[in-house]
Amino acid sequence: MDNETAGTRLPDMVDIPRNIRRRREQLGMTRAQVCARAGLPPKWLVELESGDAPLPRAALGGLAVALKTSVTALVSGVFDPPKAGTPDARSLITMSEKECYARLATHEIGRLAGSLDGTPWVLPVNYLLDGKEIVFATRPDSPLAHVRGTTAFEVDDVDRYARLGWSVLVIGVVEAVTDPVEIARLAEAGDRAWPARRDELWLRIRPGRVTGRRLRPRPARR
Known part of the structure; x- marks a missing residue:
């Protein structure tokens, strides 16, 4: 069963902060910019990327939106764009x-x-x-x-x-x-x-x- 909906399995809380930081740097965004988009305090993101802060599920969703990606990508660390012709389905x-x-x-x-x-x-x-x-x-x-x-x-x-x-x-x-x-x-x-x-x-x-x-x-x- 894929870990792609809320409430199925808890994601790896060690890898996700690394994935968040990697995605942020990939986009060339500062922590302040990400937090402004997600409505989160910058200090918390600093601690999160250092592995010193908890990551609520709701905050993970907000970060995915701010980082122009999905929760699934933040969990897996795979940020490659979809292949040509792949439908942007929400079925x-x-x-x-x-x-x-x-x-x-x-x-x-x-x-x-x-x-x-x-x-x-x-x-x-x-x-x-x-x-x-x-x-x-x-x-x-x-x-x-x-x-x-x-x-x-x-x-x-x-x-x-x-x-x-x-x-x-x-x-x-x-x-x-x-x-x-x-x-x-x-x-x-x-x-x-x-x-x-x-x-x-x-x-x-x-x-x-x-x-x-x-x-x-x-x-x-x-």
């Missing part, structure tokens, strides 16, 4: 089910669709990926506690600075988890990620269809 790429699950495993928050008294709603849900099933806990008085049957569950990750992202949609059937052994196992796993209460209800989404798309990045340009 959406359909992901395989395997890639969709790999993306789901990197996140903990999704959105579940449902309805109550004839009124549709979409609510955020902190979830666990249990094999190929989505599990989550909720309060007995929450609208989520009443969801049963076929529903839609969506997870995405978007970096608006780099204009990259992906989205996964799960269509499946929601069922209550009633086995005490299963509840104890899920509660233990949930305690490691999110605070859980003893009176919470556990629900499981058994997927029927899992689809996803990701945005292809622009080829790097000089």
Whole structure:
């Protein structure tokens, strides 16, 4: 799976500052010029290129724009212009089910669709990926506690600075988890990620269809 969308794998934080400096020098730009374009403090860029400052994902996207390249190029260090005839495509790429699950495993928050008294709603849900099933806990008085049957569950990750992202949609059937052994196992796993209460209800989404798309990045340009 290519490291070209937000939230997949963390890039090599040793090589990226070197790539940023090399790209800046390739363009003949000063640190002040780059930071003015990216809206970042020059002192931070000095420390970053020296390997002494953290690099937030949002800042990486801003630097890519300022340096007239892409996040992918800053990560890889390949700044060659695209070959003649290469389309500057920003097309959406359909992901395989395997890639969709790999993306789901990197996140903990999704959105579940449902309805109550004839009124549709979409609510955020902190979830666990249990094999190929989505599990989550909720309060007995929450609208989520009443969801049963076929529903839609969506997870995405978007970096608006780099204009990259992906989205996964799960269509499946929601069922209550009633086995005490299963509840104890899920509660233990949930305690490691999110605070859980003893009176919470556990629900499981058994997927029927899992689809996803990701945005292809622009080829790097000089």
